[in-house]
Amino acid sequence: MTIGFSFRTVASRSAVARAALTCSAVCAAGLLAAAQSPAVALTDAGPGAPRPAAPPPSTLYQQGTQVRPRADAPEVPDISALSWVVADARTGDVLGAHNAHRRLPPASTLKTLFALTVLPTLPGTTLHTVRERELEGIGAGSSMVGVAEGITYRVADLWRGVFLNSGNDAVHVLASMNGGWTSTAAQMQAKARSLGANDTHVISPDGYDTPGQVSSAYDLAVFGRAGLRNPDFARYCSTAEAMFPGEGSSTYGIQNTNRLLTGANGVERYPGLIGVKNGYTTNAGNTLVAAAKHGTRTLVVTVMNPQAGGGLAVYEEARSLLDWGFAAAGRVDPVGTLLDTRAVPAAGPSAPAGSAAR
Template sequence: PPALPTPPPVDTAQRKVGGDALATAGLVIPADAPPAPAVTATAWQVADLNSGEVLGGCGPHERRTPASVQKLLLAATLMPRLDPKQVVEVKREDLADLDPGSSLMGLVEGGRYPIETLWLGLLLKSGNDAANVLARVGGGEKGRQGGVDAMNEEARRLRANQTHAATPSGLDGPGQYTSAYDLALIARACFAREDFRRYIATRVAEVPAQPNKPAFQITNDNTLLDRVPGMLGGKTGFTQLARQTYVGVVERDGRRLAVTLLGAETAPLGSLGEAIALLDWGFALPPNSSVGRLVTPEEKKSSSLAFLVTGLGVAAGLTVMALVVTTPLRRRRGERRGANQP
């Protein structure tokens, strides 16, 4: 594979988001946990999306190339903003820069499709054509770039500090990175939505006919849906640069675990086999196992408010101190003046 570009350095404070133990480029698991499975992924994490506890990981905050798991950030960003019933037209610019051999759902120029169909094509077939259309429509006047800008704004809101999108689809672009920890934050936002859960668990969907193309069906590429008990959905990714990437969520006995992995090789297990092994390891741990936690956007708002209140409190305190200090001085001066008067 081509050499990985050197990512921007991650500062110490960002490495500690979610807990000091997560600030490592190596393995972090609970002290009493069984050994984690041996995997080829260069970064991974298992987290409980319900409780927010991080059960273990390897280089959770290390920047890696995302490939198509980047599409989850697109969904987290634009699914709340776009009307699923809106019908949009595919333009030449949506398809012009896509390799016909890449992952496509099969859109045609001039075709008109409901937004909901595009979400299904994005999540079932990892359609890069769907990603471009959704980003353009969601980007408003700025078009596709506006959609990418919105993705980066959403990453900041979710406190996914190691994530930066350059393309909406996850096709390699300059300065495009994510981390295993960030992917768990993004997955948590996605799987909190009923519509997202419904889309990503769909087995088969129909794409409507167009004047120059008959209707056809697309099937879900996530083979784990029918192999892993409790599988809610997952997203694969691959480029020569990123290698294999994966995000998957499984729910059992009230626990909803997410596995996120980056930089995996196709052998011996591949990303899906490694995901299964890591999920089985996570479910075998006691529910209170933890090496850190997933932060929330609300915490950032709370800390900002606390800072503001503290700042106002300090300012008020300084004002009171100034009054206490200056008033007696004025009295003393007045008293002295009075004492010197005849």
Template sequence: MAWPAPVVSPSTSPPAAVPCPYVSIPTIPPTPPSPERDPGAAVVGGGRLGTTGLAVAPGTAAPPTLSAMSWIVADLDTGEVLGACAPHLRRRPASVQKLLLAATALPKLDPALVVEATAEDLALPADSSAVGMIVGGKYPVSTLWLGLLLQSGNDTANALARVAGGDGGVAATVAAMNAEARRLGADDTHAVTPSGLDAPDQLTSAYDLALIARADFARPDFLAYDTTLVFQWPAQPPKDPKGFQIQNENKLLTSYQGAIGGKTGFTDEARHTYVGGAQRNGRRLVVTIMGAEIVPARAWKQSTMLFDWGFALPAGTSVGHLVTPEEAAVLHSPPPPSTGPSAVAVALPARGGYSIWPTVIAVGAVALTAIVFGAVMVIRRRRAA
């Protein structure tokens, strides 16, 4: 019998942290500390993912040595987590935040809708990544998605969020992004900006990024935008009479066999972040990386090392599970009210370790109580007669 996949696992006895293979870069200024996790809280995706170190299946080859502070390798189709390093460590997302914007706003916006750029859309720090929108310029939503995903335009992120939020503007879209994260089970995630520019309390995790990427990679429109290699940005006469060409910054697409998309990111507080997808021999994997440096290679290149490692693992290798939105809904539902001593609480089983006996014992206790009660009533009736 196939039992349901787990939503959470208790972490009252967290696994001992096995250090991840890590290249230390002491010259980089410290980044904001990650919030400490409640050791008594349940671990979304399975107890083994509660570690602050390495989680790999017994007997598997050692993963590559990276400079990333956290990472995850998971199967996009089955949801199995093949391996991870500090998967629930909460850190700044940088521009991989745009994947959550896509998951939230792609279903809402008509790609043919024409958006007029405002000064607020372009109100960005001087060193911010921008595709080059012009105040008063008119851009189809489809063009804005290409500017967002190919060139990581923070100006396009602002414009998309403003339009998707309706009368509530950007703030409404950020609230919707947080709601979408919760729907997906990405409970480590809190969005403050639509673009991923650093902000206090803006956090996510390698595990959550895998959940968000899984939602994006399931959408054909996202894949079409995300895998476009070059695009001619439209002219905006008279300020820009010719337009210009933009190129996809995700080098995985042209450098790794089977690449199906992804997103780069960098800020001073996040350092390098990366999300990528690839397929090989009928398997589709997602790799997420947080807090990396460019040693031993750039983040996208470090992802190829994890892809090679993951594809070499046997099918079915698992240290955890990417929850589905349905499982997340169960996770977020309040427990049913107790109806007294006879109430029976049935917990979701741990994957691969389900035991039917606790349920049998609980149900048996209820049945025994009913039998005893019935016998007492029969005796009382006989005495009354």
């Protein structure tokens, strides 16, 4: 029996055992161990030999908290977020979730999909001199890293501006280099679908509040897991501090706004944290995709819009879910899986360079 339970209620033990599992690699530039496990193949058995049981159906589209605990499973923490997911980054198994496919504004966690889409098209060593029109249309109140017209940047600098400072100015410049604002949004939409992320609707590539722009905790976990397979993505999302080019030959320091990574502003750093991306807008509230590695296990957690605890709750709720996920590994049966992304091709430009940005 598959057990789903509503918020703040612990489920009873499930009697269903899972016997087939497809594993996939996580690549993260010195942060994750590269390991690959092929799908388990059935051996030739006689006509009377017992067959393995089929995996139980996913419950991720059901409302409320979904978990399949065994007798010794730890209790699911008390989480106020509208939606969350805890998944094993190597296998894609979802250990637990709450309203996993609920469509909500993603804020800057959508930049994970932006990076998945655009990183393969723009080598980090490429030099680019920023033009005035590339900085037009940045939404009021946007987070900025300080990209300025007339300064020549390496693409790698701009990516650090995206991942550390969540700089919408850096996103606008990279999107312009990638073929334009509208083209990049279309590419991101296609990339999401190719990854099996069907809850996501992209309008503004930087995650800025825009009517109709949504994602889900499930989709964001898919993006985070896929990102960890890209060494550049993994390196950028795990960088706590960097120097950013200023006027002339000057530079200035920038710090990652993901407080679980930096331990800043009263949030204790989470041991083994890799990244990935945090966000905030008025409509989305606080959102977070976090990944951490303990021993040989890496977990991806998404938290969308905590309803209690203030602005730091997203970090503390992610911490609780990571703690639970590491403790629950091997003590719960999956309630679903993130799609295997090994064979997904990199998304490329679909429009000529120089198309108008928003």
